[in-house]
Amino acid sequence: MPLPVPSKTFTRDEVAKHNTEDSTWFVIDTVVYDVSDFLDAHPGGEAVLRQVAGQDATVAFYNLHRHEVLQKYANLAIGTIAGEQQSIITPQPGDLSPVPYAEPLWLTPQFRSPYFNDSHRRLQRAMREFTDRYIAPEALEKERSGEFVSQELIERMSKAGVLHMRMGPGKHLHGVRLLDGAVDGREFDYFHDMICAQEQARAACRGFQDGNMAGMVIGLTCILNFCPNAELQRRVTDDVLSGRKKICLAITEAFAGSDVAGLRTTATKTPDGKHYIVNGTKKWITNGVFADYFVAGVNTGKGLSVLLIERAAGGVETKPIKTSYSPTAGTAYVTFDNVKVPASHLLGEENKGIYVILSNFNHERWAMACGTIRLMRLVVEESLKWAHQRRVFGKRLIDQPVVRQKLAKMIALCEAHQAWLESVTYQMCHMPYAQQARHLGGPIALLKMSATRAAHEIADEAVQIWGGRALTQTGMGRVIENFNRTNKFDAILGGAEEVLADLGVRQAMKFMPKAVL
Numbered sequence: 314m315p316l317p318v319p320s321k322t323f324t325r326d327e328v329a330k331h332n333t334e335d336s337t338w339f340v341i342d343t344v345v346y347d348v349s350d351f352l353d354a355h356p357g358g359e360a361v362l363r364q365v366a367g368q369d370a371t372v373a374f375y376n377l378h379r380h381e382v383l384q385k386y387a388n389l390a391i392g393t394i395a396g397e398q399q400s401i402i403t404p405q406p407g408d409l410s411p412v413p414y415a416e417p418l419w420l421t422p423q424f425r426s427p428y429f430n431d432s433h434r435r436l437q438r439a440m441r442e443f444t445d446r447y448i449a450p451e452a453l454e455k456e457r458s459g460e461f462v463s464q465e466l467i468e469r470m471s472k473a474g475v476l477h478m479r480m481g482p483g484k485h486l487h488g489v490r491l492l493d494g495a496v497d498g499r500e501f502d503y504f505h506d507m508i509c510a511q512e513q514a515r516a517a518c519r520g521f522q523d524g525n526m527a528g529m530v531i532g533l534t535c536i537l538n539f540c541p542n543a544e545l546q547r548r549v550t551d552d553v554l555s556g557r558k559k560i561c562l563a564i565t566e567a568f569a570g571s572d573v574a575g576l577r578t579t580a581t582k583t584p585d586g587k588h589y590i591v592n593g594t595k596k597w598i599t600n601g602v603f604a605d606y607f608v609a610g611v612n613t614g615k616g617l618s619v620l621l622i623e624r625a626a627g628g629v630e631t632k633p634i635k636t637s638y639s640p641t642a643g644t645a646y647v648t649f650d651n652v653k654v655p656a657s658h659l660l661g662e663e664n665k666g667i668y669v670i671l672s673n674f675n676h677e678r679w680a681m682a683c684g685t686i687r688l689m690r691l692v693v694e695e696s697l698k699w700a701h702q703r704r705v706f707g708k709r710l711i712d713q714p715v716v717r718q719k720l721a722k723m724i725a726l727c728e729a730h731q732a733w734l735e736s737v738t739y740q741m742c743h744m745p746y747a748q749q750a751r752h753l754g755g756p757i758a759l760l761k762m763s764a765t766r767a768a769h770e771i772a773d774e775a776v777q778i779w780g781g782r783a784l785t786q787t788g789m790g791r792v793i794e795n796f797n798r799t800n801k802f803d804a805i806l807g808g809a810e811e812v813l814a815d816l817g818v819r820q821a822m823k824f825m826p827k828a829v830l
């Protein structure tokens with residue numbers, strides 16, 4: 314789509330006359346801009362605009378700005394050059410990108426895939442449009458302001474079934490109208506799940522990505538799968554999926570990160586056996602600052618247990634932790650001070666909470682791999698666009714062999730990981746839960762470990778291509794800056810790379826044939 318601009322037309326000679334003290338016009342991609350009243354407000358200064366007054370400023374503009382700047386300042390456009398057509402595409406919500414490698418192969422018209430059916434494609438279109446229209450603009454705004462996700466967006470996601478879909482396949486989707494019927498809840502599989510995760514990651518604001526109910530994705534699963542009390546399960550699930558209340562998973566502590574067996578938060582049964590009294594602290598709790606429910610790992614004497622703790626119970630305090638991504642994630646330090654929790658809030662069995670926690674890990678790690686791999690691709694897209702747009706030393710960046718080498722490495726890492734992700738996802742679709750736990754824990758751990766290593770490499774190469782813009786939070790390089798600053802979150806959260814590498818190989822050891830080969 315061309316930019317929507319006023320229908321008035323001008324000749325290039327007419328534009329040329331507007332290079333005076335009072336009137337500054339120029340042309341960008343055949344659109345005529347009158348910036349006379351914008352000179353003072355232009356973030357790049359007045360002088361640079363005066364230098365191109367009366368001229369075609371297309372090359373100068375795209376050497377420095379993202380195309381979206383022209384959409385934001387559409388009111389400066391006064392018409393077009395008679396007889397000429399705009400050539401630069403303005404993406405519309407839901408559009409696929411025409412940039413090579415910007416979309417996974419299955420979404421590239423010339424390619425085929427055995428994994429995706431019509432309902433996957435319908436969901437992809439609907440989820441892309443929803444993300445472009447509602448999630449991405451809010452992500453950008455909140456990432457900067459540090460405010461939390463709006464109640465309006467949460468309710469919109471709830472109504473469209475987006476919150477429900479983020480919990481993965483299951484009964485919670487049956488009978489729910491998902492994105493205006495794009496997919497039937499009963500046919501929703503892990504490829505649909507992958508599509509949701511990857512499309513939403515395109516908003517490219519890693520802090521907001523977690524702030525936008527990541528706590529629900531990892532916390533509510535324990536309620537859906539391990540809450541023995543049907544009434545409590547229904548209440549909490551309804552509260553969270555309707556967007557009325559927020560939930561988080563509270564496992565890690567200052568004393569123990571990936572080593573969940575070392576938790577020091579205690580839960581002691583009252584003499585009548587009706588309650589637990591919880592004391593201790595939790596650290597790095599995503600969404601903890603605004604959560605109403607805490608799915609917490611606690612030490613119950615003979616082992617680890619998992620309790621659902623309600624903020625309303627009293628004795629729960631949360632304070633924000635400053636991290637290298639945005640405060641919008643609501644990352645908290647949590648203290649439990651003599652919190653009285655009903656015994657019926659035990660999830661799974663007492664002292665066997667490790668199974669509750671472990672059951673979450675595969676889906677969580679796989680979902681993180683989905684997001685990381687999609688963000689890697691976005692960085693490839695941005696870098697390809699920039700390399701064609703940016704001119705230095707008299708030529709485009711893409712004309713420099715060293716830049717092409719970097720892009721080749723980035724593309725190869727991106728394609729390899731997407732292909733591996735799809736292959737693992739296919740296995741998930743065809744294995745019941747017990748088999749997944751036995752056979753896929755290792756491959757998923759290795760996939761996430763390898764994806765975050767690749768992300769690190771891609772961030773490194775992209776920063777070198779983008780230079781100072783990769784270090785600047787607004788303007789051209791904002792996606793690269795955010796990715797470079799935040800890719801480490803996925804390398805640590807949900808299991809650090811080293812822990813996952815070890816797990817992957819240890820799982821392989823279990824299946825080694827006994828014979829010495």
Ligand code: HEM
Nearest residue numbers: 346356357361365370373374377378379382386389788789
């Ligand atoms: C309608 C036309 C234009 C608009 C609405 C506009 C708007 C902006 C905005 C919003 C920024 C802040 C950075 C960003 O968000 O990308 C910026 C920066 C800048 N602009 Fe413009 N601009 C226009 C045309 C131009 C032209 C034609 C030139 C040069 C001939 C220019 C030179 C600059 C420079 C040098 C910067 C600073 C870039 C940096 O910090 O890296 N602008 N402009």
